[in-house]
Amino acid sequence: MSNVAIRNLQIQLGGNKVIESLNLDVKAGEFVVLLGPSGCGKSTLLHSIAGLIDTTSGQIEIGGKDMTWADPKDRGIALVFQSYALYPTMNVEANMSFGLRINGTPKEEIARRVSRASDMLQLGPLLKRKPANLSGGQRQRVAIGRAIVREADVMLFDEPLSNLDAKLRTELRRELKQLHKQLGATMIYVTHDQVEAMTLAQRMAVMKGGVVQQFDTPANIYNEPANLFVATFLGSPGMNLFKGAIERQGDRTIFSNQHMSLDVSGYPFKQPLAGKHDCVLGVRPEDIDVGNCDGADNVVCASVSLVEAMGAHRVLWLDFHGTQVAGIVQDQQHIETDKDISFSIRSKRISLFDGASEQRL
Amino acid sequence: MSNVAIRNLQIQLGGNKVIESLNLDVKAGEFVVLLGPSGCGKSTLLHSIAGLIDTTSGQIEIGGKDMTWADPKDRGIALVFQSYALYPTMNVEANMSFGLRINGTPKEEIARRVSRASDMLQLGPLLKRKPANLSGGQRQRVAIGRAIVREADVMLFDEPLSNLDAKLRTELRRELKQLHKQLGATMIYVTHDQVEAMTLAQRMAVMKGGVVQQFDTPANIYNEPANLFVATFLGSPGMNLFKGAIERQGDRTIFSNQHMSLDVSGYPFKQPLAGKHDCVLGVRPEDIDVGNCDGADNVVCASVSLVEAMGAHRVLWLDFHGTQVAGIVQDQQHIETDKDISFSIRSKRISLFDGASEQRL
Amino acid sequence: MAPPPVRRRKLAWTPARVGVYGFLIVAALFFLLPLYVMLITSVKPMEEIRLGTLFALPVKATLEPWLQAWSSACTGLECGGIRSGFWNSVAIVVPSTILSIAIGAVNGYALSFWRPRGAGVLFAILMMGAFIPVQVMVYPLVRVLASVNLFSSLPGIVLIHTIFGMPVMTLLFRNYYAGLPMELFKAARIDGGGFWRIFLQLMLPMSTPVIVVAVIMQVTGIWNDFLLGLVFAGSEHLPMTVQLNNIINTTTGERLYNVNMAATILTSLVPLALYFISGRWFVRGIASGAVKG
Amino acid sequence: MAKKRQSVSIAAYIAIIPMALTVLLAYLGTMLWTARVSVSSSRTFPASDFVGASQYIRLFNNERWLLSLQNVAVYGVLFIAACLIIGFLLAVFIDQKVMAEGALRTIFLYPYAMSFVATGLIWQWILNPELGIQEVLHQMGFADAKFDWIVDQDMAIYTIVIATVWQASGLVMALMLSGLRGVDEELWKAARIDGIPRWRVYVSIVLPMLGASVSTAFVLLFVAVVKVFDSVVAMTQGGPGTASEVPAKFIMDYLFGRANIGLASAASIVLLSTVLAIVAPLYFVRSRRAAKGA
Amino acid sequence: QAPAPAGAPLKATVIHWWTSGGESQAVKQFAEAYNKAGGQWIDQAVAGADQSRATTINRIVGGNAPTAAQFNTSKQFRDFVEQGLLNNVDDVAIAGKWEQLMPPSILEAIKINGHFYAAPVDIHMPAWFFYSKAAYKKAGIANEPQTWDEFLAQLAKLKAVGVVPLAFGGQVWQEKITFDAIFAMVGGADLYLRVYRDRDQKAVMSPAFKQVLVDFKKLKGFVDAGSPGRNWNDATAMVVSGKAGVQIMGDWAKGEFAAAKQVAGKDFGCFPGFGPKAPYIVAGDAFVFPKTANATTIKAQKLLATTITSPAAQVAFAARKGAIPIRGDVDESQLDICARQGLAIMKDKSRQLPNTEMLASPDTTGALQDVLTSYWNKNQSPDDAQKAFARALKDQ
Ligand SMILES: Nc1ncnc2c1ncn2[C@@H]1O[C@H](COP(=O)(O)OP(=O)(O)OP(=O)(O)O)[C@@H](O)[C@H]1O
Ligand SMILES: Nc1ncnc2c1ncn2[C@@H]1O[C@H](COP(=O)(O)OP(=O)(O)OP(=O)(O)O)[C@@H](O)[C@H]1O
Numbered sequence A, B: 001m002s003n004v005a006i007r008n009l010q011i012q013l014g015g016n017k018v019i020e021s022l023n024l025d026v027k028a029g030e031f032v033v034l035l036g037p038s039g040c041g042k043s044t045l046l047h048s049i050a051g052l053i054d055t056t057s058g059q060i061e062i063g064g065k066d067m068t069w070a071d072p073k074d075r076g077i078a079l080v081f082q083s084y085a086l087y088p089t090m091n092v093e094a095n096m097s098f099g100l101r102i103n104g105t106p107k108e109e110i111a112r113r114v115s116r117a118s119d120m121l122q123l124g125p126l127l128k129r130k131p132a133n134l135s136g137g138q139r140q141r142v143a144i145g146r147a148i149v150r151e152a153d154v155m156l157f158d159e160p161l162s163n164l165d166a167k168l169r170t171e172l173r174r175e176l177k178q179l180h181k182q183l184g185a186t187m188i189y190v191t192h193d194q195v196e197a198m199t200l201a202q203r204m205a206v207m208k209g210g211v212v213q214q215f216d217t218p219a220n221i222y223n224e225p226a227n228l229f230v231a232t233f234l235g236s237p238g239m240n241l242f243k244g245a246i247e248r249q250g251d252r253t254i255f256s257n258q259h260m261s262l263d264v265s266g267y268p269f270k271q272p273l274a275g276k277h278d279c280v281l282g283v284r285p286e287d288i289d290v291g292n293c294d295g296a297d298n299v300v301c302a303s304v305s306l307v308e309a310m311g312a313h314r315v316l317w318l319d320f321h322g323t324q325v326a327g328i329v330q331d332q333q334h335i336e337t338d339k340d341i342s343f344s345i346r347s348k349r350i351s352l353f354d355g356a357s358e359q360r361l
Numbered sequence C: 001m002a003p004p005p006v007r008r009r010k011l012a013w014t015p016a017r018v019g020v021y022g023f024l025i026v027a028a029l030f031f032l033l034p035l036y037v038m039l040i041t042s043v044k045p046m047e048e049i050r051l052g053t054l055f056a057l058p059v060k061a062t063l064e065p066w067l068q069a070w071s072s073a074c075t076g077l078e079c080g081g082i083r084s085g086f087w088n089s090v091a092i093v094v095p096s097t098i099l100s101i102a103i104g105a106v107n108g109y110a111l112s113f114w115r116p117r118g119a120g121v122l123f124a125i126l127m128m129g130a131f132i133p134v135q136v137m138v139y140p141l142v143r144v145l146a147s148v149n150l151f152s153s154l155p156g157i158v159l160i161h162t163i164f165g166m167p168v169m170t171l172l173f174r175n176y177y178a179g180l181p182m183e184l185f186k187a188a189r190i191d192g193g194g195f196w197r198i199f200l201q202l203m204l205p206m207s208t209p210v211i212v213v214a215v216i217m218q219v220t221g222i223w224n225d226f227l228l229g230l231v232f233a234g235s236e237h238l239p240m241t242v243q244l245n246n247i248i249n250t251t252t253g254e255r256l257y258n259v260n261m262a263a264t265i266l267t268s269l270v271p272l273a274l275y276f277i278s279g280r281w282f283v284r285g286i287a288s289g290a291v292k293g
Numbered sequence D: 001m002a003k004k005r006q007s008v009s010i011a012a013y014i015a016i017i018p019m020a021l022t023v024l025l026a027y028l029g030t031m032l033w034t035a036r037v038s039v040s041s042s043r044t045f046p047a048s049d050f051v052g053a054s055q056y057i058r059l060f061n062n063e064r065w066l067l068s069l070q071n072v073a074v075y076g077v078l079f080i081a082a083c084l085i086i087g088f089l090l091a092v093f094i095d096q097k098v099m100a101e102g103a104l105r106t107i108f109l110y111p112y113a114m115s116f117v118a119t120g121l122i123w124q125w126i127l128n129p130e131l132g133i134q135e136v137l138h139q140m141g142f143a144d145a146k147f148d149w150i151v152d153q154d155m156a157i158y159t160i161v162i163a164t165v166w167q168a169s170g171l172v173m174a175l176m177l178s179g180l181r182g183v184d185e186e187l188w189k190a191a192r193i194d195g196i197p198r199w200r201v202y203v204s205i206v207l208p209m210l211g212a213s214v215s216t217a218f219v220l221l222f223v224a225v226v227k228v229f230d231s232v233v234a235m236t237q238g239g240p241g242t243a244s245e246v247p248a249k250f251i252m253d254y255l256f257g258r259a260n261i262g263l264a265s266a267a268s269i270v271l272l273s274t275v276l277a278i279v280a281p282l283y284f285v286r287s288r289r290a291a292k293g294a
Numbered sequence E: 001q002a003p004a005p006a007g008a009p010l011k012a013t014v015i016h017w018w019t020s021g022g023e024s025q026a027v028k029q030f031a032e033a034y035n036k037a038g039g040q041w042i043d044q045a046v047a048g049a050d051q052s053r054a055t056t057i058n059r060i061v062g063g064n065a066p067t068a069a070q071f072n073t074s075k076q077f078r079d080f081v082e083q084g085l086l087n088n089v090d091d092v093a094i095a096g097k098w099e100q101l102m103p104p105s106i107l108e109a110i111k112i113n114g115h116f117y118a119a120p121v122d123i124h125m126p127a128w129f130f131y132s133k134a135a136y137k138k139a140g141i142a143n144e145p146q147t148w149d150e151f152l153a154q155l156a157k158l159k160a161v162g163v164v165p166l167a168f169g170g171q172v173w174q175e176k177i178t179f180d181a182i183f184a185m186v187g188g189a190d191l192y193l194r195v196y197r198d199r200d201q202k203a204v205m206s207p208a209f210k211q212v213l214v215d216f217k218k219l220k221g222f223v224d225a226g227s228p229g230r231n232w233n234d235a236t237a238m239v240v241s242g243k244a245g246v247q248i249m250g251d252w253a254k255g256e257f258a259a260a261k262q263v264a265g266k267d268f269g270c271f272p273g274f275g276p277k278a279p280y281i282v283a284g285d286a287f288v289f290p291k292t293a294n295a296t297t298i299k300a301q302k303l304l305a306t307t308i309t310s311p312a313a314q315v316a317f318a319a320r321k322g323a324i325p326i327r328g329d330v331d332e333s334q335l336d337i338c339a340r341q342g343l344a345i346m347k348d349k350s351r352q353l354p355n356t357e358m359l360a361s362p363d364t365t366g367a368l369q370d371v372l373t374s375y376w377n378k379n380q381s382p383d384d385a386q387k388a389f390a391r392a393l394k395d396q
């Protein structure tokens, strides 16, 4: 297994700067997920690591060696494509073994690796089928199998599960995690699905517009998003945001706007605050407590506009002076739409962002 | 708005019986979701309601009229396609209005409907763009807009959100719900994503292999799945299953197997039980409580094999004598993998299935 | 309460359906008309043809013209019909088709996936070249081939057909490969495939539909070529069409229209047979469309 | 250490050597050679003198040449339009899941397999007012029926259009059919639900989607237009008079029959430049649009 | 008379455009004669005169020249001579006394700068008048016309009885043949030569020439609507079947009559012009011999030139080709009456007129064809045509 280090990477495609001065350090054996909205340059980054896209400037190191201009096959990587990219004219076995045959790997060795991968992915009965006769999930596994047999030090995955149904996705997610344990390879995994990202990543990089917004463990990113974008992109529903201002009042720090005010004294500011400050307060739906609207202190009322039952929990959508606030309730208590309800914010679990720069305070 | 009634529908495609003797009654104005794994015949059913696939036998009634052989355009339906099927050479406005223009709807009327739909879907700034220049989510909205302008009594949706990212999916889901309120049309919505199904449906039909397994409200289906398939298909992760036998012991009813036993006396059996009975016990991950493994009664121990942090909650995977048991924990308590942990089943929230027929007891 | 069931829509003979068949039949008649005239002319004796009753069926049908065209029509001193050129044509068509398609495919593949520097410019000039009348190029090409000792030889004519087929073949394959997913190529690159390996083991097996089209176009074009064969093939390899042309085009000699027509149909049989055989492949190739992997 | 642009392997450069040689020796070479000859006084054989633009001056004083250009313009527009329309219609009608699809396809495609040396004669007969359709109509009692385009100064060029469309539209049909089969099935369903008549779908939706097929067909047809020769020779020999003269025939006549390759070369160069003047902007627009669409 | 060499026969590759059945029979006579003389004839027929000549050029350029190649007896091979690409056959010409035996117009075409660069093989008269006896009978015409006006009157009579008076093929070269015939008849040999040979602008602009143009166009009234684009043999077929009265065509048309089993003088008539002194236009074919240093090939070329100009081969060839021999000292009995008539006329040097190809370069003849075809087919005034004609002659 090898580490992957990207330094000041810049990539232009057809005149667009798709990636701008990007740095990323992936440790050997680590499972890193790149998460970001569609079109943010995730695939581009991955393909440039694989050597399929020429970099405009910057360096890519794999296993300590500068591989910026090395041939894809010499980088010790394997890549699972977003669209599978299975060879349509070859059967499953041939698909997996194609690369090995090219490299002149001995026959027995090929057979060994293919059977190991097909065992791992339960592809045994499908080995003689052509891709056209496989279901989406099966194709996906073949694509992964093709990567596995390469026994590469670094494995790259480009949204490998995006075309599958929820159940299959859950299963394969677990299998991938398992795989990582078994193989111990460095894995870089691209997705726009946060559940995947959260569950798979040891560390994850949230990207937007070709720039890494935050690179940390999933928990840290979830709990302490570095900026507004990360805050809203993660979570389902995303973080609730309230615009307002923050001010020291005596030894307390108070967030307030037209409709509410909150003591945020316990908040671990990165830098001490001075004076009044435009800011945005964010709180996750699960950190909102609801109760009866009886006019108590630090309790705000809003009307329920929608209740989404999710099985395990329900999502409440509250209409709070025109903005939708989401809350999650676990218990079976009866909640009716269009009725008023009180909600309170767990002030220990909030995030605060600068109003102008949108960065975490 | 019209009701839709399907009687003994059977559909063969290329020799395969894709739908077999299917019955479904959708009330006027209702929002019904068809949920099922890939390939179970959801699209086929929807398309046959729309008149795009000829039925082999059976009847389809829409708004009280037999429409089995009516032309699609005369059925008073609108359909949003899985692949959007936008007219690639027309801009958004033309896409929405094309059908109306062909039908000779007066210009002002067309303009009114298009502007209403585009307001509803916030398509205003996109009206002059071609589909190729829209993002996935925007295309989706146009496809929905095209259905809306038809002002049909019955609106059919074929996995309209499956290609979008999580954030967009959440948003559009809410918008769809809103839309249903506004339009009041009967809606039949196909998906293989259970979150969508749970949140949108007033009633949902779970399908498998062309057969409706259960047709009820989401809560009922979630809490009281009619058979094993429904039990495992719904929920993420799905229901945990334990094989065993059930037996009356005095006035108590006990489920037991090699490793555990549970008092299920409170279970609302459909039919009174006699003697010993092979059965499967199912319990949802959120109905499993975990604690320290201190050997108390009715408490079983297992080792933690995987912890998936989902942001709002975590999923624990426990290795219980070789089977994986999933549990959900909400709080921040520290749980380590490979350590033993105790779990207990909330016996009031279990489901029991016949071991042979796999039907709910 | 149930309204009378609307009748099954499947039953075919709607007015629209009749219109479709009407149009197709009229079009087919239009397309077949010249063939009809050719066929009946080819079985009429010359006396009947001189009467000028073009569309009339022959009064005294005869197969004589066909026999004559095949085995005894004169093409100069030789009166051996067009038969003798058949194998020459085959000997030219087979290698020319293979070589021109092979080179076109390689070009298209390189242009679509590898994009070597300057290849775009070369391709642009090549496409420009497609617009030069062939005849203009003959004289200089004779010089070039003579200088490498290939003039008047089988390799020479094969080379010439390859050169003239290159623009369209390259265009065809380039467009086809441009429609394949780039990921496929990238996957093969990661698997360590080099230029030729990827081409031979991956791209070529996927190219059936376009190869069918290319074969149709090349076989038709090369088989029907007469000018290039005449100039470049050398007297031992003259294709069948030279004989056909000798039979049909006389300046001052008498013309046997019936024999001409028979000879024409005979000469066209090979491409026609190809259409019949490949038609199914053609459609299947088309139907499978862009190969979905 | 690893150098730049290694991602295009040397094999790729080797692989395009045949193309490079062909382009340089055969195409670029002949273009330059032709250009050189066009400014010499060459007759049967190329001469090495230099006579400036005199061949061009003579060319543009030649009424037949000017007429040829005019004819090929008219012919080109009509031929391409007709082939595309008829080819498209045939493809559409064949696409209606008709019986005997294979036979019909072959019927529409077979003219492409036949050389004009003989079929031109047949067309000449069919169109001849004394032998062909007009005569048949007369015999059927339509005494006033008149279809004598082939002998009419003003109409002769249209008969060339008819015959060449007969030959080429089958190929267009094949190309269009391949495009049609690629159209997403769900699009048809969407249109059915919208209640759009099939023909409208073809015209308003499918046709604009066939861009690739249309442009391939267009290139092939355009090449055919520029090179149109056989059919004219076989049917009208450029007549009546010079009414159906075309540039390729002009060039051929001067190249061999009239032994003036200087003038023929000048004509080739003019023809090629004209083509470039038409094609280059189209190419430019297309590549711009492609770049934008990507 | 040239002795056959011992051993291998002298191979001679010959490119020609005689491809039809009748022509094949004719060329076979040459081949047999040559083979008998100790050679080996290797036949390379290429249909179409232009195509055949182009092939010859390409073969020469490509270094694969034939032993001999057919050209028209004309200026077509002048450029070859100037480029030094042809061998002369002076030995054979002197030995065979060509200068004495052959008509001057032919000699003029093949003798360049004092050397003989081609061996003539036949003489065609491209402007015969063939008429259907049946049609003439139907129109009540008894005699062949003696003057232009009489001819026009006959055409009118034919028209009156519903026969197509003039069987006409509306192809450029057929129009040119017809024009040249009228030109020679109406304008006279003198004007003909002044225009074509001397390119005398004054002659072209003269009223006499204008009259020729006017008279030529008069024929337009006597052709049918189907004429444009018609092949010459289809026009002949009209005469054969009696649908048409007269055709002005080269003597090769006799082949079509023969194929239809019609006999000259019985079923159809032929006359080369109006009256006993009518000019007789001479054209023909010749073989040229591409340059080579190879002694055997040169020998073959000489043997070939000798053989094909020999009286026996000549008459055998001409009889089948429908042409007349290039020399008078042959056995006439094999020839039909038209050819015999032609052979007789050839003895009178004053009646002979070279055809345009012998007098002007191919380029010029082509340009003249263009002018004539526009004039014939379009509504062009004789004045304009005259000017265009003058310009075409001057340009080259
Ligand atoms: N060949 C190209 N020329 C110009 N721009 C390109 C090219 N390829 C990609 N882009 C642009 O680069 C950006 C990043 O593309 P990329 O495929 O990396 O996105 P992504 O993050 O993988 O998105 P998705 O989640 O949809 O796969 C996009 O905005 C895209 O439009
Ligand atoms: N034209 C056809 N001929 C034969 N079988 C068909 C045809 N179309 C669909 N099927 C089969 O019918 C079954 C149901 O297909 P359908 O498209 O309705 O599935 P679905 O539930 O919509 O699946 P998905 O979630 O993947 O869209 C599948 O097993 C499929 O293989």
Ligand SMILES: [Mg+2]
Pocket (backbone or CB within 6 Å): A042, A043, A044, A082, A158
């Ligand atoms: Mg991507």
Ligand SMILES: [Mg+2]
Pocket (backbone or CB within 6 Å): B042, B043, B044, B082, B158
């Ligand atoms: Mg579906």
